[in-house]
Amino acid sequence: xKTTTILTGLQPSGDLHIGNYFGSIKPFLDLYDEQKDxxxxxxxxxxxxxxxxxxxxxxxxxNIYNIVRDYLATGVDPEHVTLFRQSDNPDHMExxxxxxxxxxxxxxxxxxxxxxxxxxxxxxxxxxxxxPMLMAADILLYNTDLVPVGEDQRQHLEYTREAVTKxxxxxxxILKEPKEVILKNVGVVPGTDGQKMSKSYGNTIPLFGTRxxxxxxxxxIVTDSTGDRPENVYxxxxxxxxxxxxxSLYSEHTGKYKYLKEALIEDIDSLIAPMRxxxxxxxxxxxxKILAAGxxxxxxxxxxxxxxxxDVIGINI
Numbered sequence: 001x002k003t004t005t006i007l008t009g010l011q012p013s014g015d016l017h018i019g020n021y022f023g024s025i026k027p028f029l030d031l032y033d034e035q036k037d038x039x040x041x042x043x044x045x046x047x048x049x050x051x052x053x054x055x056x057x058x059x060x061x062x063n064i065y066n067i068v069r070d071y072l073a074t075g076v077d078p079e080h081v082t083l084f085r086q087s088d089n090p091d092h093m094e095x096x097x098x099x100x101x102x103x104x105x106x107x108x109x110x111x112x113x114x115x116x117x118x119x120x121x122x123x124x125x126x127x128x129x130x131x132p133m134l135m136a137a138d139i140l141l142y143n144t145d146l147v148p149v150g151e152d153q154r155q156h157l158e159y160t161r162e163a164v165t166k167x168x169x170x171x172x173x174i175l176k177e178p179k180e181v182i183l184k185n186v187g188v189v190p191g192t193d194g195q196k197m198s199k200s201y202g203n204t205i206p207l208f209g210t211r212x213x214x215x216x217x218x219x220x221i222v223t224d225s226t227g228d229r230p231e232n233v234y235x236x237x238x239x240x241x242x243x244x245x246x247x248s249l250y251s252e253h254t255g256k257y258k259y260l261k262e263a264l265i266e267d268i269d270s271l272i273a274p275m276r277x278x279x280x281x282x283x284x285x286x287x288x289k290i291l292a293a294g295x296x297x298x299x300x301x302x303x304x305x306x307x308x309x310x311d312v313i314g315i316n317i
Contacts, residue, residue, distance in 0.1 A: 006040070009138065012054075015206055019191070042298065064085065069279050069282045072287075113131070113156070136160035146180075171313060214272070241267060
């Protein structure tokens with residue numbers, strides 16, 4: 001029976017929020033529950049990707065520990081999931097460069113994430129520009145079949161497949177085309193202002209915030225006073241309750257925006273509180289051991305892919 005390989009990852013560019021959980025971590029955990037007996041799972045800390053925006057070494061180091069702590073608290077089992085840092089495996093950077101040489105500048109200029117950041121006046125550094133090819137390398141090194149991502153990352157998977165086509169057209173069928181897995185209705189998680197939830201937009205609800213921090217974020221959700229139902233509140237609430245439950249709750253409390261926000265706070269905190277308690281018991285020493293073991297396993301797989309690539313491109317002599 002063919003074994004499916006599933007990989008995803010997040011940048012340690014700041015504290016995780018519920019958008020990260022529902023857009024990436026939960027789909028990964030759901031896939032794990034469904035396919036743990038027939039699939040291999042890789043979960044990456046994308047720390048080199050974070051350098052496109054993080055300029056504080058101490059903050060990045062702290063974020064790396066925190067994101068691993070977050071992964072473990074949400075239910076990731078390092079005994080069955082290869083949990084590793086991108087920077088612990090130099091194969092990522094090598095293949096990223098090789099793929100950069102396969103695609104054109106105009107092709108990379110069309111990336112939505114790049115154009116969006118430039119439009120918002122963010123630093124258009126070269127790392128941001130070539131980000132899609134390093135992400136492609138992250139995926140392709142492990143012969144990945146499925147990549148759980150948010151809707152905003154769909155184009156990056158299209159770019160990955162394009163890189164595979166260009167490489168294979170030149171060198172033969174070496175790289176495998178992956179597919180994205182986007183959970184219906186949670187591909188784009190709305191923020192407190194109705195836009196996509198993002199640290200860069202400042203519209204997040206923290207994944208492991210205190211109850212007070214959750215309350216502050218929820219109470220800041222922008223509401224439309226012209227309607228009977230606060231749509232932004234409802235959109236976030238739909239991640240925590242079924243449509244039927246929400247329709248009943250919001251119909252019974254039409255126009256009671258404060259009450260509905262308080263109900264959302266209760267639902268968020270009910271989900272997070274047990275994970276928050278587990279998270280507090282995870283120490284840095286355990287994290288270092290887990291990452292070291294994960295890096296060894298990851299390199300064991302990626303090195304096989306890289307040997308094939310070095311052979312066909314002519315680097316091995």
